[in-house]
Amino acid sequence: MKNRTQIWKILAFLGAVLFLSDTIYAQQWTSDSHSEYKRDTLPFSQRFIHRLGVEGRAGYIFQTSPFLEYSNHQYKAMKNAYAGHLKYSFQLRPHTVADQAYIGAYQGIGVGYFNFGNPEELGNPLAVYLFQGGRIAQFSPRISLNYEWNFGASFGWKPYDEYDNPENQIIGSKVNAYLNVNLYLKWALSPKFDLMIGTTGSHFSNGNTQYPNSGLNTVDCKVGLVYNFNRRADELAQSWQRPIVPPFPRHVSYDLTLFGSWRKKAVAHEGSSGQVPAPGTYNVFGFSFAPMYNFGYKFRAGVALDGVYDHSANMKESYEEENGFYTPPAKKQMALGLSARGEFVMPYFTVGIGLGANVLHGGGDMKSFYQILALKIDVTRNSYLHIGYNLREFHEPNYLMLGIGYRFNNKRPKLF
Structure with a gap:
């Protein structure tokens, strides 16, 4: 039920x-x-x-x-x-x-x-x-x-x-x-x-x-x-007169996205090559600011500045802690990265990918090459819902990216 x-x-x-x-x-x-x-x-x-x-x-x-x-x-x-x-x-x-x-x-x-x-x-x-x-x-x-x-x-x-x-x-x-x-x-x-x-x-x-x-x-x-x-x-029927699509005004737009989620964390187990799950659920918060060049009706690309705070980052097993796991200070759990972005733009939805690396970070888990797959759902002409996922090294699950965003300087003609 x-x-x-x-x-x-x-x-x-x-x-x-x-x-x-x-x-x-x-x-x-x-x-x-x-x-x-x-x-x-x-x-x-x-x-x-x-x-x-x-x-x-x-x-x-x-x-x-x-x-x-x-x-x-x-x-x-x-x-x-x-x-x-x-x-x-x-x-x-x-x-x-x-x-x-x-x-x-x-x-x-x-x-x-x-x-x-x-x-x-x-x-x-x-x-x-x-x-x-x-x-x-x-x-x-x-x-x-x-x-x-x-x-x-x-x-x-x-x-x-x-x-x-x-x-x-x-x-x-x-x-x-x-x-x-x-x-x-x-x-x-x-x-x-x-x-x-x-x-x-x-x-x-x-x-x-x-x-x-x-x-x-x-x-x-x-x-x-x-x-x-x-x-x-x-x-x-076959159309012998194809409608003329208006010329697209190429321009740079700016996407600002704020996101958050929760995650589980597995850490290395001392004395073995395996991992053990850390107790509890850990918060993730972040943002992305992406200047994007709009090439046409269906494609835009650019470079994004990505910031993230992951409360599970750089945790490790420690018998000195009450719960058996050590959580480092916040500066070890934050990072700023740069990523190349490409987006396929259609009515109501935009599907995007990103490939990036953290350039300012606290080391350990935050020293990573990351990948992003995201779906943006238009709410108004310039605002959108954001549903994304972040991977590390193309195979290691990282965290969800659930948020909202706003697009500045949007000059895309609306045809429907």
Whole structure:
């Protein structure tokens, strides 16, 4: 019952983010400095193609742990993964300026049910997520190659428990992040129906907020059918007059992001090569200031100044401390770094990556080469929610980056 309530709350939140974002965009457009570019002023119900899709996936679970290979109550490998999805989305209308600039982008909310063949030790989780996709190549008016990403939360896992579920060394919490990318062919069967066939990759983990955190990874084949409520027959026909996309005003914008999160920490165990988890949960706070050069409608890049305070940094095992672990002073847990950033910009969402290194730090854990994967969700024209993850040395989980941000000097024309 608790999981069901959480799912409905997240569905309501994600729906509000998508639809209030569009409403605020429309209100702000009347005073926007780029009013020479006429956007579509039709109501939301008519401005986009509204779609409802169902999707089935069958795939393989990567054997990354003895638990998945044989060390489970079934005494056999868990290799097969199955999932069913129900998805609502809204898509830019074909043959419009926005469609040309943003490669037929669509976005929406999905629900997925997963079966990994071991409900007793893993559970059959249910995921609620945002997703977005677009066109990579158009082979004919009816056939195209497309991409899509999914990002959300999954509920209903059976996590590790020292007594009740000791073999499950990969999932440490009842709620885990769900990430998915997929590549597929879309065939428009009629003005109402689309058939989709492709491949996907998924990852489930808790972002280092609970131990264990190895996570679960799958690769799948997918087949789906989409119903388009209000797509017209002429929107599937070949267009001989391509709309002219307004020239993009190249410029430098400035993103200021503030974030925070919590994490678990494992430290080296004296006298062995292993690690032991430190007790408790530790706070992380940080900021990023990123001047970004906007090359066009879909891409910007720049360099960011990154600051972080990680209360778990440079902890070590110590028998002299009451809890068995030594926590260093704050100056050993703070760092300033520089990172190269690149962002793929689409309606409502921006996906970014960063590669950086700390240049001012307290040594130890803070002397690191780090990587960032982030999703920015537009709230207004210039403000956004930030959901990101920080890795060390490309493989070591570090911390979540949950925050808010504001974009200064944003001169991007709005086409939808």
